[in-house]
Amino acid sequence: xxxxxxxxxxxxxxxxxxxxxxxxxxxxxxxxxxxxxxxxxxxxxxxxxxxxxxxxxxxxxxxxxxxxxxxxxxxxxxxxxxxxxxxxxxxxxxxxxxxxxxxxxxxxxxxxxxxxxxxxxxxxxxxxxxxxxxxxxxxxxxxxxxxxxxxxxxxxxxxxxxxxxxxxxxxxxxxxxxxxxxxxxxxxxxxxxxxxxxxxxxxxxxxxxxxxxxxxxxxxxxxxxxxxxxxxxxxxxxxxxxxxxxxxxxxxxxxxxxxxxxxxxxxxxxxxxxxxxxxxxxxxxxxxxxxxxxxxxxxxxxxxxxxxxxxxxxxxxxxxxxxxxxxxxxxxxxxxxxxxxxxxxxxxxxxxxxxxxxxxxxxxxxxxxxxxxxxxxxxxxxxxxxxxxxxxxxxxxxxxxxxxxxxxxxxxxxxxxxxxxxxxxxxxxxxxxxxxxxxxxxxxxxxxxxxxxxxxxxxxxxxxxxxxxxxxxxxxxxxxxxxxxxxxxxxxxxxxxxxxxxxxxxxxxxxxxxxxxxxxxxxxxxxxxxxxxxxxxxxxxxxxxxxxxxxxxxxxxxxxxxxxxxxxxxxxx
Numbered sequence: 001x002x003x004x005x006x007x008x009x010x011x012x013x014x015x016x017x018x019x020x021x022x023x024x025x026x027x028x029x030x031x032x033x034x035x036x037x038x039x040x041x042x043x044x045x046x047x048x049x050x051x052x053x054x055x056x057x058x059x060x061x062x063x064x065x066x067x068x069x070x071x072x073x074x075x076x077x078x079x080x081x082x083x084x085x086x087x088x089x090x091x092x093x094x095x096x097x098x099x100x101x102x103x104x105x106x107x108x109x110x111x112x113x114x115x116x117x118x119x120x121x122x123x124x125x126x127x128x129x130x131x132x133x134x135x136x137x138x139x140x141x142x143x144x145x146x147x148x149x150x151x152x153x154x155x156x157x158x159x160x161x162x163x164x165x166x167x168x169x170x171x172x173x174x175x176x177x178x179x180x181x182x183x184x185x186x187x188x189x190x191x192x193x194x195x196x197x198x199x200x201x202x203x204x205x206x207x208x209x210x211x212x213x214x215x216x217x218x219x220x221x222x223x224x225x226x227x228x229x230x231x232x233x234x235x236x237x238x239x240x241x242x243x244x245x246x247x248x249x250x251x252x253x254x255x256x257x258x259x260x261x262x263x264x265x266x267x268x269x270x271x272x273x274x275x276x277x278x279x280x281x282x283x284x285x286x287x288x289x290x291x292x293x294x295x296x297x298x299x300x301x302x303x304x305x306x307x308x309x310x311x312x313x314x315x316x317x318x319x320x321x322x323x324x325x326x327x328x329x330x331x332x333x334x335x336x337x338x339x340x341x342x343x344x345x346x347x348x349x350x351x352x353x354x355x356x357x358x359x360x361x362x363x364x365x366x367x368x369x370x371x372x373x374x375x376x377x378x379x380x381x382x383x384x385x386x387x388x389x390x391x392x393x394x395x396x397x398x399x400x401x402x403x404x405x406x407x408x409x410x411x412x413x414x415x416x417x418x419x420x421x422x423x424x425x426x427x428x429x430x431x432x433x434x435x436x437x438x439x440x441x442x443x444x445x446x447x448x449x450x451x452x453x454x455x456x457x458x459x460x461x462x463x464x465x466x467x468x469x470x471x472x473x474x475x476x477x478x479x480x481x482x483x484x485x486x487x488x489x490x491x492x493x494x495x496x497x498x499x500x501x502x503x504x505x506x507x508x509x510x511x512x513x514x515x516x517x518x519x520x521x522x523x524x525x526x527x528x529x530x531x532x533x534x535x536x537x538x539x540x541x542x543x544x545x546x547x548x549x550x551x552x553x554x555x556x557x558x559x560x561x562x563x564x565x566x567x568x569x570x571x572x573x
Contacts, residue, residue, distance in 0.1 A: 002035050003057070006268055010034055012260045013392060017254050021210055026540075029159040030212050034219060035175040038268050041223055045270045050132065050231055052274075052335070054494045057421075057485055058134065058428035059089045060342060063097040063118035065431045069458040072118030076460050078127050084467065084478070084556050085434075088485040091232065092127065093134040093428065095343055102203045104343065104455055106236065108138045109146035111221050121228045126442040128229025134276070135230040139218055140237040141204040149205055153189065158217065161502035164243060165194040171246040177378040178240070178280070178387055197239045209241055209258065213214050219265055222273075232274045233266075235259065235296075238289075239279045251285055259295045273515040276337060280344075280388070282352040299426055301336040302350040303327075308340060309393070310355065311413050312565070313400045315530040323354055324501040324512060329424065335496045336425030339418055341433045344451055345375065345388035346396065364389065371395045371439050384430060390450035394436045403531050410564035414480045415527050418548070418567040419510060421484045422525040424500040429481065432456055435463065487547050491571065492516035494524040505536045509562070523547070524570040528562035535561055544570035 010029045016025055059081075064073035066080050074097070081092070096105030097118045114120055127133060142148050142162070151159025165187075172183060181202065184195035190305075197206040209216050222233060242254040259277065266273045277289040277296040283303050287298045293452055311320040330336060346367075350362060364374070364386060372391035389396070397413050399406040413436060418443040419428045432454065439453040466474040488494045492513040503511040503524070511526040524544065528534045538560055547569040564569070 002038055002268060007031065007035060008566070009264050009283065010261065013257050013264065015089040016257045017215075017261070018212060019069050022212065024099060025210070030216065033117065033216060034265060034551065035055075037219060037223060038265060042228075042268075042270045047311060048271045050272045052496060054263070054491055054496075054498075055090055055489045056426050056496060057089050057488070058091040058093050058337070058426065059085060059431055059434070060093045060095065060339070060428050061431040062095045062343070062455070062457070063115070064457060064462055066458045066463065072119040072123065073117060074114075074123040074325075078123070080460060080464070081131075083485070086464050087428075088247060088482050089131070091132040091134060093232075093234065094124070094136075095136055096236075097124075098138075099146075101143040104451070106136075107143040107146075107201070107203045109143045111142075112224060113137075124395075128231075133230045134232035134234060135225055136234045136236050137218065137222060137225070138236045139207070139418070140240050141198075141200060141206045144203050144205050155190070156500045159212045160213075162207055162214055162217075164197040164206045164210075164245075165189070166197060166245075167192075169245075170195070172249075174246065174248050176248045176250045176381065178237075180376045180378045180384050186507055197243065206240070206243070209254070215258065215261075217518055218223075219262070222262070222266065223269075226269065226271055226273060226503075230273075231271065232276065233262075234276045234278055236263075239281060239285070239370060240354065251281075251288065256289075256295060262268070263295060273313060276300065278394040281348040281349055283295060283350060283374050287328070287348065290330075290334050293333055297333060298335045298337045298426065301338045301423075302347050302353065304338055304420065304423065305346050306351050306363070306389075307418055308357070309346060309396050310351075311365050311510060311529050312397055312416055313363070314359075315400070315402050316376060316507045317529050319354055320510055321502065321504055324500075324510075325504070329499060330497055336423075337428055338420050338423050338425045339428040339430070340420050341393040341430040342455065343430065343455055345454065347388050348386045349377075349388075350392060357565060360494045366395060366401065367391060371453075373444070375450050390453050391436055392439050392454050393430075393433055394438050403409070408531055408565050410476070410480075411563075413477070414484070415565045415567040417481050418484050418569070419525065419527055421488050422494060422569060424496070424498070426496045426516070427485070428487070429485075430454075434478050435466075435474040436483055442490060483550065484548075491520040491521065491523060491547070491569075492518065493571070507556070508532075508534050509536055520573070522572050525567070526560075526562070526570065527567040528565055532563045533563060535559055544572055547571050 014027050040194050066077050068071050097114050099109040099113050099115050101107045148162050150157035152163050186195050199206050239250050242252040243249040264273055274297040276298040279286045280302055286302050289299050307320045307323055311317050313547045319377055369387045372389045375387045377386055377387040397407045440456040443452045466472045493516040499515045501513040505511045508530040513524050515522045
């Protein structure tokens with residue numbers, strides 16, 4: 001039974017969301033329905049906890065990132081994973097695997113189905129027996145060609161009143177946009193002229209969370225996913241969830257309350273789960289989704305990718321150091337999710353307030369030279385700003401003004417991943433990054449979709465053959481990144497919540513110290529960000545050995561010589 005104290009928590013949050021919309025008796029009924037869902041689930045499931053430790057690392061992949069004509073994609077992925085990735089990752093983030101009409105799975109047609117080309121629920125459940133599964137809850141919008149929208153047009157359930165419509169008096173002048181297409185679509189429906197809200201694309205219609213049936217539906221979807229092996233939930237585009245007349249329609253208090261509600265509900269389920277907010281926003285806004293340790297369990301560390309890539313391209317740690325020094329340490333139960341690459345691109349909004357205009361302009365010019373496309377967003381004065389750079393990490397780091405021929409492309413790439421893997425939080429590696437994939441220009445020419453440059457799909461036999469060849473680019477990148485992850489798994493100082501102390505060794509070096517929770521192990525992570533040899537001056541450091549090169553032992557008083565773009569992980573034991 002859900003105790004009175006927890007029921008009060010639920011009703012308190014529901015009142016904050018709906019007190020201006022629903023009468024008290026309707027809020028009470030909604031609370032009762034939510035409590036019943038929790039109790040029904042707990043009757044069928046035993047207590048089961050998630051273990052998060054230094055062994056926790058994610059691989060980010062589409063269900064069909066690897067394919068073969070012989071079987072469904074998810075089965076092929078599992079076969080490849082068991083042979084090549086089993087020892088490196090304990091968690092798999094499967095990007096949307098639902099039937100979808102566009103945006104590589106993010107225009108969901110049916111949240112209760114897996115796309116037949118990708119697999120079945122039984123495939124997902126089988127993988128979840130040995131690995132933690134993270135899945136997307138595409139919560140802000142649904143497909144214009146999906147079941148819900150078809151039902152919405154017929155006033156039929158499920159879907160009736162699910163989508164957000166506004167009238168001509170709704171003031172959108174302050175709305176913060178992540179895209180540059182027309183936001184509202186005028187339609188004549190139910191004998192009146194209304195406007196459909198489309199934050200992300202004409203095919204992705206925003207859902208109406210002012211209708212409590214939509215909130216209840218997503219709680220049911222989360223429970224359905226748990227029943228099929230998912231224990232980590234990525235709340236996609238969550239910041240845009242609630243719209244209010246005359247506001248920015250982003251980061252509104254009701255959105256934060258909905259996340260608090262989902263956190264409370266999932267915490268009361270017998271199977272422990274984690275909630276991750278995907279908020280590609282300036283740093284302060286992004287971190288606000290931790291709440292007071294009562295919203296997201298994890299937040300994406302969105303500022304890390306652009307600042308890390310900038311530091312390597314301009315051989316300067318100034319911005320990276322300033323940011324790292326100010327970044328707050330996480331509390332128990334909270335965590336950063338660190339990444340360099342994702343299925344999208346390199347977010348530029350997270351650099352706001354960190355990179356100045358001149359530095360940002362130089363950064364974008366360099367990325368363009370390296371082959372980047374750019375996605376834009378509209379700002380209030382109707383002009384456009386770069387929202388994200390669409391480029392693979394391999395191409396982003398391939399050449400710089402200091403290294404125009406790309407002589408150190410491999411060293412830059414591996415050291416960037418070494419920093420990401422060792423930084424405070426949980427590391428997540430995009431499947432294509434494991435093999436140093438360059439921009440998929442062929443796919444881009446066909447689709448014209450900027451993001452497709454970073455969404456290459458691998459033929460199973462092709463990638464397997466390349467990994468057998470020790471001299472192939474794919475094999476070299478895979479072995480180097482794999483080595484980082486294998487070492488990381490054995491170090492208590494790399495626990496996601498192990499403390500981090502920033503060490504400033506000048507503009508050519510990025511350095512920080514990780515200290516294990518029991519204080520017994522400390523690791524100094526030091527990277528030369530330049531194409532020249534560096535000799536940083538360490539004082540009173542003690543005796544250390546390098547985890548990345550067992551032959552290198554560092555004694556107090558010795559000088560430290562760092563090769564171009566070399567990383568050391570100096571441990572005291």
